[in-house]
Amino acid sequence: MSEIVHKYRVLIVASHPVQYAAPLFKLMAKHPQLDIKVAYCSLQGVKAGFDAGFGVEIAWDIPLLDGYSWVEVENNSPKPQLGNFFGLINLGLWNLISKDNFDAVIVYTGYTYFSFWIAAVATKLTGKKFLFSTDSSGIEPRNKKRWKTWLKKMLLPLIFQLADIVLVTSTPGQKTVRSLGITEQHIALTPFVVDxxxxxxxxxxxxxxxxxxxxxxxxxxxxxxxxxxxxxxxxxxxxxxxxxxxxxxxxxxxxxxxxxxxxxxxxxxxxxxxxxxxxxxxxxxxxxxxxxxxxxxxxxxxxxxxxxxxxxxxxxxxxxxxxxxxxxxxxxxxxxxxxxxxxxxxxxxxxxxxxxxxxxxxxxxxxxxxxxxxxxxxxxxxxxxxxxxxxxxxxxxx
Known part of the structure; x- marks a missing residue:
């Protein structure tokens, strides 16, 4: 007699299509235990947009939306942009999360976006499992300002405690989250990979x-x-x-x-x-x-x-x-x-x-x-x- 395999209905909330994540979503869609839908807060990456880091306008030249179910959630920000807390205000996430029967919500949109908090509150209030990913390998900010480090030490334990599971992408990330008081039971190492x-x-x-x-x-x-x-x-x-x-x-x-x-x-x-x-x-x-x-x-x-x-x-x-x-x-x-x-x-x-x-x-x-x-x-x-x-x-x- 064959064993019954539980299939998880999962909503993945992502800031925008990323050349590393999209192939992973495609493979996740084929997994026998996963039924995923990806909610994008922006389609920058598919659509050409200015990348401040490169200093040029870019659009990735590989397929980013093929092979999995996805939806673009309207961005209600008065100044839509990546890299700014109020640049992503996707109010439609509330209805998407609260009205559909997902087992869990995995958020790849960082807590530095307003939309992260929309997703977090909607997920918690509806009793669904809340997971989010962090690629951090330490708490020191890029600009090395001490006040930011101090603030992170104060706030990150509270933020990470919201998650049923914190997904980390590396061993240093695992150690960092553990150092903030999150127990091993609530941490999962999900390797940062490409196709x-x-x-x-x-x-x-x-x-x-x-x-x-x-x-x-x-x-x-x-x-x-x-x-x-x-x-x-x-x-x-x-x-x-x-x-x-x-x-x-x-x-x-x-x-x-x-x-x-x-x-x-x-x-x-x-x-x-x-x-x-x-x-x-x-x-x-x-x-x-x-x-x-x-x-x-x-x-x-x-x-x-x-x-x-x-x-x-x-x-x-x-x-x-x-x-x-x-x-x-x-x-x-x-x-x-x-x-x-x-x-x-x-x-x-x-x-x-x-x-x-x-x-x-x-x-x-x-x-x-x-x-x-x-x-x-x-x-x-x-x-x-x-x-x-x-x-x-x-x-x-x-």
Missing amino acids: NSRWTSQADQVDVKTVRKHWSIPENGNVILFCAKLQPWKRPQDVLKAFAKANVPNSYLVFAGEGLLREELEAKAETSGIKDRVRFIGFVNQSELPSIYRSADLFILPSEYEPFGVVVNEAMLCGCPVIVSDKVGAGYDLVRHGKNGFVYPCGDIDGLAKIFKEILPDHERLQKMGNAATERMQSWSPKESIEAIVQALEKSKY
Whole structure:
């Protein structure tokens, strides 16, 4: 006699379609224990919009709304925008949550939006299970203002106690939520993932010789890749300084991304005498990223503030070993120092240059580390993340 499988009806509230989350929703829709609907507070990402971090208008070029049930909830904000508390005021969430018979509501819209609180109150008042996700790996804010840290210590325990289960995306996030007084029973680690199969399959089709020719880089060159917003907290200037200091023969540095530091970096490359070995290729959309990662020998994310850093997933899936600062959340779960990448103290230019000198000329070791990077990602995949969500729903019943 076959066992009866309970199917959870789940409403997922999301601020907007995200290139990492949409493939996960598509896979969740196929899970035998899940019946999901996604409520979007905005369709920015599908529709072109200005991204303040990149400094350009973007729309992602992969399907974000296919393969799962979704609805756009009208935004009643007088000034609709992402990144502002009153930029998302989706009053329709109240009726959607209170009138439908969902078992649980999972909110991916942060508590820094008004719509989070609409969803939270509606869920609690109607007796449904309330789960929400946080990608935080610490409580220190990006601008490092002490009053914000103090305020978070006061308020976050109260906010997290609203949830039946807090979904965290990394081991540091798990430790942070636990340190705020939330018990293990009310925490679930749901790995921050991308669509692993898409990344690996597309990476396998890349013609590295053609890509490097487009970059005007020799096929046998040693290529370091920085792929992120050119913003101060990402510290792209550290990579440039360390690259110049290391001065490894036949080495090249590629910056993929846009942001307010681009002109400064271009000027610094020229004054440092390395302009001919540095490439700025601008913003790269999702469909083109696998070719960027696969054509590099080494990926670097030197951020001083990075709750996770899902670009690390992308690079590793494309067979590229990684270097991350000790402020990058992904480093704790994904990077094995000296095996599939390196972790160094944030801001340590000399230390970073030393790593460049050590690893860049050693192509055999780079290849082994790249293979180890791909292998690591086999157990950090959508499968583990979705199963963790299902287990969280199971826990929330008790």
